[in-house]
Structures are given as C-alpha cells and as structure tokens.
Amino acid sequence: MELLDLVAALDAELVDTPSHPSGVVVTGVSHQANWIRPGQAFVAIRGAHFDGHGFISDAIERGAVAVIGEGLPTSTVCNVPYLVVANAREALADAATEVAGRPSDRLTVLGVTGTDGKTTTSAIALHLLRRAGHRTGLLATIGYELPDGVLRQPPAHFTTPEAPQVQQILRDMVTHEATHAVVESSSHALAMDRVRGVSYDVGVWTNLTGEHLDFHGTMEQYFADKAKLVQRSRHSVLNADDEPWFERLIPLAKEDGGTFTSYSAEGREADWRAADVRESSEALTFTVHSPEGVAEATLPMIGRFNVANALAAMAGVSGAGVGLKDLVEALATFPGVAGRMEMVERGAGEPRVIVDFAHTAPSLQKALETVRVTTDGELWVVIGSAGGQRDPSKRAPLGRVATTYGDHAVFTEEDHRTTPLQDILAEMERGAREAGNDNFVSIGDRTEAIRYAVHEASPDDTVVLAGKGPEQTLERGTELIPWVEIEEARRALAARRRADV
Ligand SMILES: CC(=O)N[C@H]1[C@@H](OP(=O)(O)OP(=O)(O)OC[C@H]2O[C@@H](n3ccc(=O)[nH]c3=O)[C@H](O)[C@@H]2O)O[C@H](CO)[C@@H](O)[C@@H]1O[C@H](C)C(=O)N[C@@H](C)C(=O)N[C@H](CCC(=O)O)C(=O)O
Numbered sequence: 001m002e003l004l005d006l007v008a009a010l011d012a013e014l015v016d017t018p019s020h021p022s023g024v025v026v027t028g029v030s031h032q033a034n035w036i037r038p039g040q041a042f043v044a045i046r047g048a049h050f051d052g053h054g055f056i057s058d059a060i061e062r063g064a065v066a067v068i069g070e071g072l073p074t075s076t077v078c079n080v081p082y083l084v085v086a087n088a089r090e091a092l093a094d095a096a097t098e099v100a101g102r103p104s105d106r107l108t109v110l111g112v113t114g115t116d117g118k119t120t121t122s123a124i125a126l127h128l129l130r131r132a133g134h135r136t137g138l139l140a141t142i143g144y145e146l147p148d149g150v151l152r153q154p155p156a157h158f159t160t161p162e163a164p165q166v167q168q169i170l171r172d173m174v175t176h177e178a179t180h181a182v183v184e185s186s187s188h189a190l191a192m193d194r195v196r197g198v199s200y201d202v203g204v205w206t207n208l209t210g211e212h213l214d215f216h217g218t219m220e221q222y223f224a225d226k227a228k229l230v231q232r233s234r235h236s237v238l239n240a241d242d243e244p245w246f247e248r249l250i251p252l253a254k255e256d257g258g259t260f261t262s263y264s265a266e267g268r269e270a271d272w273r274a275a276d277v278r279e280s281s282e283a284l285t286f287t288v289h290s291p292e293g294v295a296e297a298t299l300p301m302i303g304r305f306n307v308a309n310a311l312a313a314m315a316g317v318s319g320a321g322v323g324l325k326d327l328v329e330a331l332a333t334f335p336g337v338a339g340r341m342e343m344v345e346r347g348a349g350e351p352r353v354i355v356d357f358a359h360t361a362p363s364l365q366k367a368l369e370t371v372r373v374t375t376d377g378e379l380w381v382v383i384g385s386a387g388g389q390r391d392p393s394k395r396a397p398l399g400r401v402a403t404t405y406g407d408h409a410v411f412t413e414e415d416h417r418t419t420p421l422q423d424i425l426a427e428m429e430r431g432a433r434e435a436g437n438d439n440f441v442s443i444g445d446r447t448e449a450i451r452y453a454v455h456e457a458s459p460d461d462t463v464v465l466a467g468k469g470p471e472q473t474l475e476r477g478t479e480l481i482p483w484v485e486i487e488e489a490r491r492a493l494a495a496r497r498r499a500d501v
C-alpha cells in the first residue's frame with residue numbers, strides 16, 4: 001500500500017528526513033529488524049529486553065522503505081521516511097492489518113482463549129467446521145493450517161505469533177478461499193496487541209487459573225488481558241463452571257450489543273450442558289442439552305476435562321450456524337490432537353499406548369491421574385528430561401511423579417543435548433528414591449525404553465509415552481535426529497506382536 005495511506009490509517013506524524021514519502025509503496029511490516037525484506041516497513045518497539053529503535057539502521061540496510069517508531073532514532077541517520085506513533089505495538093498491528101487488506105473481515109473468525117484447553121478446543125472446532133463443509137483455517141500452538149489441512153509452522157514458535165504473521169496467515173487463508181478461521185488467542189497475544197486487527201465473530205472462553213503471572217503480574221491483570229477476547233467478539237461462549245470469572249465476563253460479553261451463550265460440563269445451569277458423562281478406555285460419551293435440543297455425543301478422547309472442551313467447541317461452532325445433529329455426528333470422528341493424549345491403534349490383547357506432551361511434574365501428574373481412571377491393569381510411564389540450558393530442577397520431581405503416579409517408570413533420554421545423559425537419569429532416579437520408590441528402570445536409548453515398556457505391559461495395562469508429544473526431532477548429544485513418537489509406539493507394538501508369535 002502507499003506509505004501516505006498508511007500514515008493516514010495510523011494517524012502518525014511524518015518526520016522530516018532526506019527521503020520523500022510520496023510514491024513509496026510498503027509491501028509488508030516487521031518488528032524484527034533481521035526479518036526485514038526489501039519494500040517493508042520496520043516498526044521499532046521498546047521491549048523488555050531491547051529497544052527496537054537501536055535496530056533501525058540494520059532494518060534499513062536490509063531494505064526497509066520506512067520506519068515507524070515511538071521516538072526518533074538516537075544515533076542513526078535515517079534516510080527513509082520516518083513515522084512517529086504513540087504506541088508502536090498498536091501501530092505494528094494496525095499497519096500489518098492494513099497492508100494485509102483486513103483479511104479477518106472476509107472470514108468468520110472463532111477465537112479461543114483460556115489457561116487450559118485452548119489447543120484442544122480449537123482443534124475440535126476446526127474439525128466440526130470442516131465436517132460441516134466450511135473451508136476453514138487454523139492458527140494454534142501446534143502451527144497453522146490453510147483449508148488444505150496441511151500443518152505448517154510460522155517463523156517463530158508462538159501460540160499466537162506477532163501481528164504481521166497473524167495477518168499474513170489470515171490473508172493466506174483468504175487467498176486459499178477459506179470462509180472460516182479458528183484462532184487460538186493466548187493472553188500474551190491479547191495483552192501485546194498481536195491480535196488487534198482480528199475481528200472476532202465468536203470468542204470462546206475455556207477457563208482461567210493462575211499461570212503466566214510472571215508476565216501479567218496479577219490475576220486481575222491476567223483476567224483483564226484474556227477478557228479482551230470476550231469484549232471484542234460479537235458473540236461469546238462462556239464457561240459457567242469457571243468461577244468466579246463467568247459472572248464477571250457476562251457484562252463484558254454484552255458490551256456494544258454483544259451476545260453470549262454459556263456451557264457447563266459439571267451440571268450447572270447453562271445453555272449447553274453435558275449430562276451422564278461416561279469414561280471408557282477409548283472415548284467419552286455424554287448427553288448434550290442445548291438450545292437446539294438434546295443429543296447423545298461420543299468424543300474419541302480420554303480425560304474428563306475434554307467434555308468441557310467439546311461443549312465449548314460445539315457451542316462456538318453452533319454460533320457459526322452448524323446444527324446440533326451435524327455437530328454430534330462430526331464429534332464422533334474427531335481424530336484427536338497430535339501428541340496430546342494421542343492413542344495408538346492397537347490389536348486385541350495389546351496394551352493401550354498413549355503419546356502425551358506432558359514434560360513437567362505437574363502436567364505429568366495430571367496426565368497419569370487422568371489415564372488411571374480408565375486403566376484396569378497397571379500404569380507404565382516412559383519419561384526423560386531435557387538437558388542443555390533447560391531447567392535441571394525439574395528432573396528429580398519428574399522421577400518422583402512418574403514413580404508415585406505410575407506403577408512402573410522407565411527413565412530415558414529426552415533431548416539431553418550435550419549434558420551427560422547419565423547425570424539426568426541419576427537425578428530422576430534420586431527423585432524417585434527420595435519418595436521411597438524403586439519401581440523404575442533406566443534405559444538410555446528412547447527406542448529401547450519404549451519397546452521395553454510396551455513389551456512388558458499386559459493387555460489391561462496402559463503405557464504413557466510422555467514428554468515428546470508432537471515434536472519432530474530428538475536432540476542426542478550434538479545430533480538432531482528426526483523423531484515421531486507415535487511411529488516409535490507403533491513399531492514397539494509391532495515388535496511385541498512379532499515376539500509373541
Ligand atoms: C513476554 C513476551 O511475550 N515477550 C515477547 C516480546 O518481547 P519484548 O517486548 O520484551 O521484546 P524484546 O525482546 O525486548 O525486543 C524489542 C523489539 O526489538 C526487536 N529486536 C530485538 C532483537 C534484535 O536483534 N532485533 C530486533 O529487531 C524485537 O523484534 C522487538 O520488536 O516481543 C518479542 C518480539 O516479538 C517476543 O519474542 C517476546 O516473546 C518472548 C520470547 C516469549 O517467550 N513469549 C512467550 C511467553 C509467549 O508469547 N507465549 C504465548 C503463549 C503463552 C501460553 O499460553 O502458554 C504465545 O502466544 O506463544
């Protein structure tokens with residue numbers, strides 16, 4: 001777009017520089033100087049670690065045709081047009097939105113926020129929309145998808161990347177004829193204006209519990225940051241079980257003529273309710289009470305909290321015009337989320353094997369407690385802990401949790417990098433012993449560890465392969481090995497079958 005149009009859209013002040021602004025065309029924007037491509041504008045942000053104004057000359061060397069900042073560059077001679085704005089993060093989002101042609105205006109956008117369950121709820125909503133025939137894109141922690149269903153990764157790993165990537169991805173969705181988009185919206189993104197410029201049709205709230213307070217400061221601020229999604233959505237889907245926040249969100253949802261529907265997985269009064277929840281080793285079944293009537297639903301996932309995620313997704317997608325019958329039919333075919341409580345196909349007489357991403361002691365405990373509910377026999381867990389710069393203080397707690405909440409633990413490698421693997425395993429063993437547990441073995445090679453657990457497990461047992469989840473590499477020493485945990489699990493089951501013959 002023409003730079004002068006951008007100046008008007010941002011309500012920016014154009015500073016006198018040796019360069020003339022007329023005729024300058026801006027093809028994109030970036031906040032990161034070393035990502036600038038010729039023709040783009042650089043936005044200088046004052047962050048917690050760096051002052052982006054210090055990278056202006058880098059950006060110009062890389063071909064920036066304009067600079068947008070909150071203050072003038074200090075030591076740099078700026079030879080491209082320079083725009084002063086009151087808030088650089090807001091300007092980054094607004095400029096990115098304008099340059100991308102306001103893509104979200106051409107999509108029905110369903111946003112999802114909350115402390116837990118965002119990715120799962122987003123993935124279910126995506127599946128429901130696609131099964132209803134809508135060409136739908138996704139932006140979530142696991143990556144982004146255009147309507148072709150291929151999972152891609154943005155240049156930096158975020159749940160919700162910075163505004164230029166968000167807008168570029170939405171624009172790609174429009175180019176690929178998407179009509180709908182599901183956008184997982186982290187509290188960081190809402191706080192830092194990464195999703196300013198996304199016009200949300202439906203905003204889904206999962207829940208709010210204490211997390212990320214290092215960034216947000218207080219629970220009140222965390223709530224206020226997340227609540228922006230509800231305030232900015234035309235229709236909100238609120239969790240009636242999420243006290244005390246539910247009551248506080250209602251007036252925010254109604255601001256500017258907004259509407260809301262509520263849901264409850266725990267028997268509270270709500271528009272969408274789940275009753276008679278049954279948990280089996282492969283699926284959750286429940287009765288859905290909704291404004292459109294009552295239906296029986298099956299979700300091929302384990303973990304009771306997924307009932308809430310399913311209700312949230314159904315209520316959200318219903319707001320986008322999909323009927324109850326179609327929703328429950330589609331729910332029954334949900335393939336799960338890669339690497340999160342992902343169940344491996346198994347034959348008769350074979351143990352249940354689950355791949356999960358839990359890699360901290362609290363998340364491992366939660367995962368093992370969930371799996372225990374539907375395990376008739378014993379519970380096995382294969383787990384490692386990362387090396388390199390990663391937090392060494394989590395190794396012993398992982399050893400304790402694995403051996404306390406599992407019946408058998410196998411300690412193994414998990415991206416130990418150049419840290420001696422034996423040191424990490426010894427720490428995990430120490431954690432187990434200090435808790436009075438000796439129900440573990442250590443097998444350094446992860447393939448061997450998985451095979452051992454799968455081979456030793458009885459048909460009634462469950463084997464949880466924790467930590468790697470959907471990751472695609474294993475860092476062993478200085479080697480970066482391609483890794484697909486679910487394939488390892490399949491091969492281990494095949495080896496077990498061969499050994500039984
Ligand atoms: C707390 C947080 O989110 N901070 C983000 C924020 O950092 P910041 O404001 O401190 O920026 P800074 O690093 O001081 O840099 C200032 C400016 O100089 C620029 N710069 C900096 C260095 C350089 O060499 N060149 C350059 O141009 C930067 O691009 C930036 O524009 O802006 C940076 C630039 O985009 C982000 O990299 C950084 O994310 C950090 C690394 C991060 O870890 N964020 C996580 C916590 C996050 O956002 N997570 C949520 C999910 C949370 C969850 O629900 O689990 C997410 O959506 O992924």
Ligand SMILES: Nc1ncnc2c1ncn2[C@@H]1O[C@H](COP(=O)(O)OP(=O)(O)OP(=O)(O)O)[C@@H](O)[C@H]1O
Nearest residue numbers: 115116117118119120121141159305308309340366
């Ligand atoms: N509704 C929920 N309530 C409580 N815990 C949940 C809920 N949904 C999922 N979880 C737990 O959180 C874990 C992560 O789920 P999910 O990836 O969907 O959440 P998320 O909010 O997207 O987190 P992240 O952004 O870290 O991936 C699950 O493995 C499960 O243990």
